[in-house]
Amino acid sequence: MNILYYYPDVLGYGDFYLLLPILESLRKKHKKDHITLASNKTIKSLIVNENIIDDWIEFQSNIGNQRIIDNIFHQFDKVYNLDIQRLGITLFFRNNMHFFDIMENDFEVKIDRNKFDSTFKFNLTSEEKDQVDKLILHNDKKNIVIHTGHSYKFPYGKTPNYEWWYELISNLSDYNVYQVGSKIAPPQPTRIMPDFDIKHNNIDLCDALSFRQIAYLLEISHTFIAIDSIVAHLSLHSMKRGIVLWGSSYVRTHGHEHNVNLEAIRHCGKPSCIDLGGMIVDDGTNLNCCLLPENQKPDSWPLLDEVIYELNNL
Structure with a gap:
């Protein structure tokens, strides 16, 4: 049987990374079948165990239309649409179900x-590591990675x-503070990324690393x-303990x-x-989020003293 995994461009990178245990279980379920992934290159690069798929189709849904998508689907005996929002993930938060529990239920696997250590562990090449090592400051200070995101990137x-x-x-x-992420501005840009001349120990690595x-x-x-974000989920690679800030998303689902x-x-x-119960959060609803810069109050986000306290105890 020819099987297709379809992952639309509009979905997040972090959600695909979290799907890796599901894809490994599906591989066991379809041992003798031929599995093809349709996605963009970045999504494919997140695959740790290459044996979970047999083939790959580079596909960008935002440049096609439904007819093209349907034509691709018809070439396969079975299609797994990995659009997790379509599966209704936001409907389950009241039951305190974690992402993994929800996906097990929906994919019936x-x-x-116990194998998460290997499931999420990338096997980087020496070249990939060397490129990172050359960017690291070699001094007596400890290194911290930060990821801020953008205030006006959906979901808000x-x-x-x-x-x-x-x-x-x-x-x-x-x-030594290393900032990762993207400099690509959303439709309504905001100066969320700090100026890197605040301190000499801030290193801008945005768009510099895979x-x-x-x-x-x-x-x-x-x-x-x-x-x-994807950065917080990537801590599963080494089980690195860090501080994750939760606003309009739900810690019991993705934490x-x-x-x-x-x-x-x-x-x-x-x-x-983003957990109000709809299959897809509409822009108008989320745009009224009380945690947006123009709506938030001084104590909306964790106070600095609380973050520093947790940091000192890591």
């Missing part, structure tokens, strides 16, 4: 959590504002501070117990914006 409300990050980084003079290399950077660093998870205060009194 069981995953082996996942990151503190510019002033919050500025104050934090200004208090990390005893560390996700595999970011996972390695986390591994060799003291710790990290990040929003709920990991090995990290320090700090939740924002939602003064609106409602559940997480």
Whole structure:
């Protein structure tokens, strides 16, 4: 049987990385079948165990239309649409189900959590590691990785504002601070990324590393501070313990117990914006998030003293 895994471009990188245990279980379920992944190159690069697929089709759904997608689907005997939002992940938060539990239920497989050490562990080449090692400062300071995200990148409300990050980084003079992420501005840009001349110890690595290399950077660093994102999930590569900030997303769904998870205060009194129960969160609903810069209050996000306290205890 010819099987297709379809992962649309509109979905996040972190969600695919978290699907790796599911894909390993599906491989066991379809041992004798031919499995093809349709995705972009970046998604394919997140595959740790290459045996979970037999073939790959480079596919960018945002440049095609439904007819093209349907034509591809018709070439296969079975299609697994990996659009997890279509599967209704946001419907389950009230039951405190974790991502892995939800995916097991939807794909009707069981995953082996005892094998997570190998499931999420990238096997980097010497060249990949050397490229990272050359960017690291060699001094007596500990290394910290940060990932801020963008205030106006959908879904909204996942990151503190510019002033919050500025104050934090200004208090990390005893560390080497490496910022990872993307400089690509969303439709409504914001100055979320701190100015790198605040301190001489801030190193801008945005758009400089692959996700595999970011996972390695986390591994060799003291710790990290990040929003709920692919960077936080990449801590599974080495089980690096870091501080993860949770705003409009739900820690009990996507969080990991090995990290320090700090939740924002939602003064609106409602559940997480992206967990309101709809299969897909509409832009208008999430745009009213109380954690957006123009809506948040001074105590919405974890206070600096709390973050520094947790940092000193790592």
